[in-house]
Amino acid sequence: MVTYKLTVAYDGTEFCGWQTQPGQRTVQETVEAAWMAITGEQVRVTSTSRTDSGVHARRQAVGVETASQLPAAKILTGLNAKLPEDVLVVSIENAPTGFHATYDAIGKRYRYQLHNDRRRPLFDLPYVWHVPQPLDIEAMQRAAQALVGTHDFASFQSAGSERESTVRTIFSVDILQGRGEDAAQVWIEVEGNGFLYNMVRIIVGTLVDIGIGRKPESWAAEVLAAVDRRVAGQTAPPQGLFLLNVNY
Numbered sequence: 001m002v003t004y005k006l007t008v009a010y011d012g013t014e015f016c017g018w019q020t021q022p023g024q025r026t027v028q029e030t031v032e033a034a035w036m037a038i039t040g041e042q043v044r045v046t047s048t049s050r051t052d053s054g055v056h057a058r059r060q061a062v063g064v065e066t067a068s069q070l071p072a073a074k075i076l077t078g079l080n081a082k083l084p085e086d087v088l089v090v091s092i093e094n095a096p097t098g099f100h101a102t103y104d105a106i107g108k109r110y111r112y113q114l115h116n117d118r119r120r121p122l123f124d125l126p127y128v129w130h131v132p133q134p135l136d137i138e139a140m141q142r143a144a145q146a147l148v149g150t151h152d153f154a155s156f157q158s159a160g161s162e163r164e165s166t167v168r169t170i171f172s173v174d175i176l177q178g179r180g181e182d183a184a185q186v187w188i189e190v191e192g193n194g195f196l197y198n199m200v201r202i203i204v205g206t207l208v209d210i211g212i213g214r215k216p217e218s219w220a221a222e223v224l225a226a227v228d229r230r231v232a233g234q235t236a237p238p239q240g241l242f243l244l245n246v247n248y
Helices: 027-039 072-082 137-147 201-210 219-224
Strands: 003-008 057-066 087-094 107-115 149-152 165-178 187-190 241-247
Touching: 027 057, 027 087, 027 187, 072 087, 072 137, 087 241, 107 201, 107 219, 137 165, 137 187, 137 201, 137 219, 165 201, 201 219, 201 241
Parallel strands: 057 241
Antiparallel strands: 003 057, 003 087, 107 187, 107 241, 149 165, 165 187
């Protein structure tokens, strides 16, 4: 058996998330079907993140154990020939025996994309959250620093996928804004050692409430301390979220 780590990118618009679900189009099922088509082998792949319906990935890590004798380069070419246009295998590389894409990851970075302009976006609509009210980017950045470090992030977890522990470490929260003609583009990038269900989207929703002046800067720290989802802001819609990278 050979173990590979695939780096997979996908547009999540037409997928019901990563994880296989009966009767639904998912990224996992799509990748596994392509693998079967080129190797004749039925495999069950592992992934870094079980992204939700509508969420995208630029560099999702996927692990697979295979008995196929095909060279890695041919597997890469074959997969991309069989995959639909909204999924791409960026690379394939050998991984240690027993590699697990979920449990071996030590950090992930997400980007959430906002379109901050009173005019709705045209071409980018499937990939952004349109926020028409002006955002105070500096206030959002200051508020976000309360979330950096090791904390109990129970306030930032949606119900439905409870974990044994809600303690996570956030390495950084960066808020970036375009210039000139791109000034409507606002990116919120969050990097940490792991994330709870909808955690990034709730962080974004909370920071947006601060950015539009609905809540004060101090509110982010208050939400964190409350350890209660009901205290936090809204869950930002899925289409603006991208898994950017995974560290091992």
